[in-house]
Amino acid sequence: MKALLLTEVKKLQVVELPDPTCGPGDLLVRVKACGICGSDIHGFDGSSGRRIPPLVMGHEAAGIVQAVGQDVRGFRVGDRVTFDSTVSCGSCHYCRKGSINLCENRQVLGVSCNEFRRQGA
Ligand SMILES: [Zn+2]
Numbered sequence: 001m002k003a004l005l006l007t008e009v010k011k012l013q014v015v016e017l018p019d020p021t022c023g024p025g026d027l028l029v030r031v032k033a034c035g036i037c038g039s040d041i042h043g044f045d046g047s048s049g050r051r052i053p054p055l056v057m058g059h060e061a062a063g064i065v066q067a068v069g070q071d072v073r074g075f076r077v078g079d080r081v082t083f084d085s086t087v088s089c090g091s092c093h094y095c096r097k098g099s100i101n102l103c104e105n106r107q108v109l110g111v112s113c114n115e116f117r118r119q120g121a
């Protein structure tokens with residue numbers, strides 16, 4: 001697939017990357033539109049430290065479901081979707097009580113920092 005890769009601070013390059021795979025609990029989304037957030041700008045210029053290259057940025061996107069993981073219910077191929085870019089663990093104290101936005105192991109798509117790296121949209 002074609003992707004816009006942050007190869008180094010303040011340098012973006014259009015590259016070809018392997019197609020992502022769809023795990024059992026995942027939806028694979030063909031991105032049709034992706035926003036550029038203010039936090040991407042501060043990552044692009046290196047000031048925030050939350051877009052350590054190499055990284056595909058972008059955490060505000062919309063697209064079409066291309067594949068549905070075997071454990072996923074409620075979605076079908078062809079559905080038009082957007083998503084919350086935060087990834088919660090499902091097992092910490094906050095996740096267990098339903099406050100997934102406070103997850104102790106929270107990650108964000110399109111962000112790379114010292115703790116994690118998640119490719120974006
Ligand atoms: Zn944002």
Ligand SMILES: [Zn+2]
Nearest residue numbers: 089092095103
């Ligand atoms: Zn959690």
